[in-house]
Amino acid sequence: MDTRTALLAAAAALLVAGAVGAVAAPDALTDPRETDEPPGHVDVAGATVAPGEIRGETAELRLGTDLEHRGGTVENVTVRHRAIGAESGLLVDETTVDVGDADFEGQRTVNGTITVEREGGYRIETVVFADGERRTSRTTRVSGVAALTPDYADTRVGFTDGSVWPTVAVSVADAGDGRATLSVSVSVTNRGDGASEDVDLRLYLRQAESNVIAADATETVGTVRPGRTDTVTATVEVPEGYNYYVDAALFDDDVLVDETQGVANLNPQETITADETVRDVEFSVEDFERGEDGAAGGDDAGAPDRDASDDSTPGFGPLVALVALVVAALTARRRR
Incomplete structure (x- = not known):
């Protein structure tokens, strides 16, 4: 048997032995990409709300969401914020922040902003998605937005x-x-x-x-x-x-x-x-009264003259006297 034939026979024997071993012990061959790392998990560790740009009718709220990651990489992470009126329950504003793949260790802050009217209170709902799947959420309540001073009056x-x-x-x-x-x-x-x-x-x-x-x-x-x-x-x-x-x-x-x-x-x-x-x-x-020079009062401005009405008799004086005479005459005639 020449050398070439011997090498081919040895290679074939190795292939047969590997196939038999894989069937007998399926765990013997593993994907080198597979590790013992646990599945990835992402959660909301904390949330903050701070005033941003304050205008006359609206106020910008800056939202900070602390994401905590554990385990393997979590792909395609997004954070959605919604501002809902505390009394009306209506959606006021909504924004979504694209985080990307979560492969960091520990916590990381994700920033976002929403705009609300500068009155009343709001419920801020923060939801974390991974590849379109809802993972976790956090709700923060905000009140007293009307008390924020506009930037132009700051x-x-x-x-x-x-x-x-x-x-x-x-x-x-x-x-x-x-x-x-x-x-x-x-x-x-x-x-x-x-x-x-x-x-x-x-x-x-x-x-x-x-x-x-x-x-x-x-x-x-x-x-x-x-x-x-x-x-x-x-x-x-x-x-x-x-x-x-x-x-x-x-x-x-x-x-x-x-x-x-x-x-x-x-x-x-x-x-x-x-x-x-x-x-x-x-x-x-x-x-x-304003004079020609714009000043209050005139040359004889001063305390009000209260003597002008002291000598006058209120009401219709002559008419009352005439009625009194007629009544007296009628009374005297009846007595006769």
Whole structure:
């Protein structure tokens, strides 16, 4: 037997022996790709919700989902978020994040965003899918979305909330000829971590009984250091003898960011407090008419003239007298 024939015979013998062994012991031959690794499993370990971009009518919510993976690779993983109205039960927004194959060890955060209306509360339902098959879910509830401040009104400067130190303080700088010059001091505080930018302070002085605007003023609140309180002062002129509400507001680029109220009691017989009015204060519109120069009142503006009506008799005087005479005549005739 030559060498070639011997090699062929040996190869054939090995093939026959391998086939017999595979039949006798099927576990003897294994796929090299197969391992003892357990099947892959993915779960939600935690979920967070944080405000994103806040607009006038809507708010963006940033969702963070902590995925925990164990075992072998889980293919084609996706995370679906749904925002459902807490009261209506209606679907408000939905988004799906493609994660891909989960082959990492431990946990990984998957980020997503949804947009909701800036009112009410919501139920955020997060569902994890693997190859289109639902694997796990998590529900998070969100409330108080209306309290989120829009980005265009996001400033840390506001009126000071003090129990003793007044937010709005009013003093009389000058008085005479029926007019009073008031000095209005308003306290503002920077509650942020950095220096503030300029904002506008606008003041209205309203006569307490009529709500007529007697005077107004605008001042600029300059830079306020973080954690500091500054006082801004404005001067206004109003008719004396009346009580006034002092309405103060802060505007950032014509956006109202904060408001407060004080009072100015110039009537010695009656007083008012914030959000409270006294109704028996006599009022004269003439004192608050605008002159040609735009100022309230005219040359003889002052306290109302109450003598004009003292000498007059209310009702229809002559007509009442005539009726009385007729009644007397009829009575006398009957007696005869």
